Amino acid sequence: MKAERLLIVVSAPSGAGKTTLCEEAVRRVPGLVHSVSYTTRSPRPDESDGRDYHFVGEATFRQMVAEGAFAEWATVHGHLYGTSRRDLEAHFAAGNDVILDIDTQGAAILREAYRDGVFVFILPPSFAQLEARLRGRRTDRSEEIARRLERARAEMAAYPLYEYVVVNDDVERAVGMLYAIITAERSKSRRFTPAPEMAPGR
Numbered sequence: 001m002k003a004e005r006l007l008i009v010v011s012a013p014s015g016a017g018k019t020t021l022c023e024e025a026v027r028r029v030p031g032l033v034h035s036v037s038y039t040t041r042s043p044r045p046d047e048s049d050g051r052d053y054h055f056v057g058e059a060t061f062r063q064m065v066a067e068g069a070f071a072e073w074a075t076v077h078g079h080l081y082g083t084s085r086r087d088l089e090a091h092f093a094a095g096n097d098v099i100l101d102i103d104t105q106g107a108a109i110l111r112e113a114y115r116d117g118v119f120v121f122i123l124p125p126s127f128a129q130l131e132a133r134l135r136g137r138r139t140d141r142s143e144e145i146a147r148r149l150e151r152a153r154a155e156m157a158a159y160p161l162y163e164y165v166v167v168n169d170d171v172e173r174a175v176g177m178l179y180a181i182i183t184a185e186r187s188k189s190r191r192f193t194p195a196p197e198m199a200p201g202r
């Protein structure tokens with residue numbers, strides 16, 4: 001599959017600040033939308049259905065898997081998460097570029113399906129900082145935090161598989177880098193459609 005529009009896939013260990021960076025990127029980059037994933041995990045107090053995730057039961061999720069509704073899906077921290085193929089295609093059809101905030105397993109699936117995708121890994125400045133951020137969140141129980149830390153360590157090892165790395169030592173700087181990456185990718189000559197009179201070989 002070759003997307004005419006840009007597909008930006010962002011992964012990071014939990015607590016690296018990926019959600020904030022993706023939200024800021026959507027706010028600042030015209031024509032960039034975030035695709036809302038499906039998940040079987042329960043909403044956190046500040047989350048709402050349809051905005052942060054589509055919160056569904058496991059039976060519904062499994063049914064969607066069986067129907068081939070997901071461009072990718074994975075089990076993360078014991079819950080199921082997936083990107084709707086239809087949502088993705090609808091965003092592209094509307095002329096938008098799409099940013100996805102997904103784990104490394106999902107990114108690996110999309111790397112095969114969307115070869116033209118842009119893969120960005122967000123790293124925290126240090127593991128100690130990551131731990132502090134996860135503990136500071138206070139929305140997850142301590143065993144959940146321990147599980148996320150263990151997984152974060154494993155996830156960080158995946159960064160060489162991504163084209164770009166952004167170290168989130170400062171949100172403003174990191175958003176600036178993400179903006180620059182998206183702008184540069186949009187400017188690639190192979191993505192440029194010239195006006196007929198400007199087409200090469202005319």
Ligand code: 5GP
Pocket residue numbers: 011012013014037038041072073074076077081082083101102103104105106107
């Ligand atoms: P959280 O539960 O903290 O919102 O997200 C947990 C992890 O699941 C994060 O790494 C997030 O990027 C990932 N995730 C969110 N949506 C999707 C999705 O649609 N597919 C996959 N593979 N991972 C997702």
